[in-house]
Amino acid sequence: KQEVTQIPAALSVPEGENLVLNCSFTDSAIYNLQWFRQDPGKGLTSLLLIQSSQREQTSGRLNASLDKSSGRSTLYIAASQPGDSATYLCAGDNNAGNMLTFGGGTRLMVKP
Amino acid sequence: EPEVTQTPSHQVTQMGQEVILRCVPISNHLYFYWYRQILGQKVEFLVSFYNNEISEKSEIFDDQFSVERPDGSNFTLKIRSTKLEDSAMYFCASSGIRTDTQYFGPGTRLTVL
Numbered sequence: 001k002q003e004v005t006q007i008p009a010a011l012s013v014p015e016g017e018n019l020v021l022n023c024s025f026t027d028s029a030i031y032n033l034q035w036f037r038q039d040p041g042k043g044l045t046s047l048l049l050i051q052s053s054q055r056e057q058t059s060g061r062l063n064a065s066l067d068k069s070s071g072r073s074t075l076y077i078a079a080s081q082p083g084d085s086a087t088y089l090c091a092g093d094n095n096a097g098n099m100l101t102f103g104g105g106t107r108l109m110v111k112p
Numbered sequence: 113e114p115e116v117t118q119t120p121s122h123q124v125t126q127m128g129q130e131v132i133l134r135c136v137p138i139s140n141h142l143y144f145y146w147y148r149q150i151l152g153q154k155v156e157f158l159v160s161f162y163n164n165e166i167s168e169k170s171e172i173f174d175d176q177f178s179v180e181r182p183d184g185s186n187f188t189l190k191i192r193s194t195k196l197e198d199s200a201m202y203f204c205a206s207s208g209i210r211t212d213t214q215y216f217g218p219g220t221r222l223t224v225l
Contacts, residue, residue: 034214043217043218089155099157099160099168
């Protein structure tokens, strides 16, 4: 059974800092790895999807990587802004796009 | 930009009552999902649905739960007899193909009293 872990649970950084959020998973037979953003009391906004054959994806100031052999994914946020403050969730699936298994999230606060 | 919508945004019900949560997936999507998030806990998968049948379900999705696509646009989750522990945020999601990004709706907060 896939287990997904995100450390740290919370992170506070000053504005402008580059930062890395970590996601680890127990089953390397992961197919897709998806990163989401969740604002308090809101739904999940998809940020990036890394498919099995890929090692990274980029969107604006965000870059996500996937290393299946080590069971890790990272989300890199460049030049953080207060508007980036949210909870970031990673989720993986093992059987070609059906059930996503979520990590517990990293709550990010970017201070002005 | 197309988005998944859910109604109602908040539902309060008495224990033992039936509730139906409604979702309108993105119009050309073929795969539909329900997840839930109990306050302070991880998002958990409930069920996936394709071609008018359930393709996968979790242990949470027992006989009290059912899903339906009653017409070409709506996708519903029914809980037959709600329990206190069903209180959670319920998210609907859809994807165009099986291996594509899952897009989530804003959620329905279900409170069971």
